[in-house]
Amino acid sequence: MARPGTSIDKPYPIQRQRNQFVTPKPTIDSLNPRPQSQVVPAMLWSIKKLLISMCQNAKELDKKLGDIPSKLQLPAVRTPYRPVVAINEKCSTTDGNISVLRNWMEQTGIDQEVTKNTITLVHGDLGVLERVRAILKTRARERTDWESFEYIEAAPGLFHTLMAAANAVWRTYLEPKSLQKDLHGVYQHFAHLYPKDHAKLKSNAPFRMLHDGLQHTLLAHLLEYAREILNLLSANELEERTFKIEEIDLLAKAIYNEYIAHAPALSADASFLVETEEAKLSNEEKAKQNSRLFVRDALLYQVLAVSMKHGAVGTVEDVLWYWIPIFKATRKHKYAAYLLDFLTRLSSLPPELARAIRLNWLLNPTGRHDGFRAVDWVIELNNLYLKAVYSGSGPNKTIEHILSQSGIIELLRSCHENIEDNFEIRSRTIRHAPADMAADIAFLAQRI
Known part of the structure; x- marks a missing residue:
């Protein structure tokens, strides 16, 4: 702690x-975007990063992409x-x-x-x-x-702020029952990704489900936008093509300018104007507006998650200003107040x-370029090892035993790793391989 x-x-x-x-004392001017904010460049970087992951020459393009834009980058x-x-x-x-x-x-x-x-x-x-x-x-x-x-x-x-952001997206786009009936809405996309967890999606989806689902659904939207801009028959054609980094850069800017920059504003002063304009829109146009709003908020979440992972502290600070009004709108008033303070x-x-x-x-527990973690994430990891792995079993699982093991968690983990290395144990099950979601993402792109 x-x-x-x-x-x-x-x-x-x-x-x-x-x-x-x-x-x-914070004022309404405190919520205005900072003049040197790196949020928009980071959103463009995230779009390029996701598009590159689906390209045929992804490894080559990933090396040329560079780091996420940030005013302060941790070594x-x-x-x-x-x-x-x-x-x-x-x-x-x-x-x-x-x-x-x-x-x-x-x-x-x-x-x-x-x-x-x-x-x-x-x-x-x-x-x-x-x-x-x-x-x-x-x-x-x-x-x-x-x-x-x-x-x-x-x-x-x-880490807890990131979980609150994921829950705020769930409250906005998945919890309302009216949006769950939209056959092309975000809830239906999550329902396809998690067909056995409809009850969790409706009640209170866990963080890992939201975190992975947001990334997959966002990627499906970006692929569909890229297909429309490039006049392709299907999003699968993107995987068969070889792109240059300059082409990816132009494509990301076109997607941002066409579909994200013109999403409805968050300003509360324009609420009457927005309601008046919504009355004139057809159901299809409202669905498109909701889709663009989701992509914008999902990109803000992606920027927060990726900048934390890469140690881009400047971008983390910039994007948190955007989450304060979102927290206020989703009944997370304490998070908004403490972040603003x-x-x-x-x-x-x-x-x-x-x-x-x-x-x-x-x-950075590992020293890797993308190995940065929040301090409270490390605390939760230690709690997992302390309460579930090294806590003992049966009558030995007592508070006294847990307290006695709390100071040597890293030593116990090191002993386990040494034994696994010495005996060349392959199936350590420390990290699961990522699931192949290409078919599901392509299916979602067709339904947008």
Whole structure:
């Protein structure tokens, strides 16, 4: 839940002066796109990336595509980390979070001297953000900054934010019963991809189903748009052709300008105008509008997911501004409020401190170019190993045993990997091979 304090070159005087970094009150202008925003270039990059995946010379084009556009790109260096011993506390309470923070600092050797010139960055889900805010804002009169946690900075966990974004798309395009009846709508596309999970799609679809389904459905839409622009008989002809990177670039720009840039705006001020125009549209035109709206939001989700995976922190920050009004519209008011508060505060902090927070927003457990992960994702992975893999079985599966194993999770995993390497065990089942979805995507493209 927490990460070691990040030292900064210039020690800021945080002694009793947290008000020095008070977050400006957000206004409606805060939601306007930033002048240097990389969201549109990242959307074009994502379109090209998906189109290239279906081309015959995909490997050649992928090398020429380059990295996703970003103002701040993290280096692909392995991030060392070590789990600490877990404690049995209720994280749903403010006192429980205080106990967790104190215990974590005691285990890592962080004391009052360390916190004088450093900031401790705490990552977590929405509940953690609420508890940390309660610690910082509703407290008694402590004598020192150590007692009042003045050195704490809370950052929203990007993995939970990504899950909230996927759920927001589900609430918009899959949950409404009126849209489920549309034979060419998004719900029917998901129903084809998951024919045995209609009940889950209607009630509350899990994250992995939404994550994969969004990518497959988005790709089907892009293939159909490419077929219309290139005047092809079917989307399957794209797989048989060899493209140049310049042709992919022109095709992506044509798709964006024709189908995405002209999607209805998110502005609340234009609601009356939109309702008036909708009354004049036929059912077929409304279906096309819904399709373009879905592609736009699915691209925003794709940009968020891919930029996190590639360590493009600048693009992550830019695209989160677009998700704030979407969260508000889908009844996720707390996510919208905390994201707006964090992003506004990040822009008001001293440049060195803000850069330190951005550089520690993601980590890279493997050191691969596309191996960046959110900190809360690593925490959830450790929870999986702790509660399901190394938790014992039968009468040995007790809280005391789980707590005793929590500090050596990485050691146990390393022992398993060494044994598998030494005995040359092939079927490790660590990662499943991706399913061949070419036929399903081509079928969806025909129904759009």
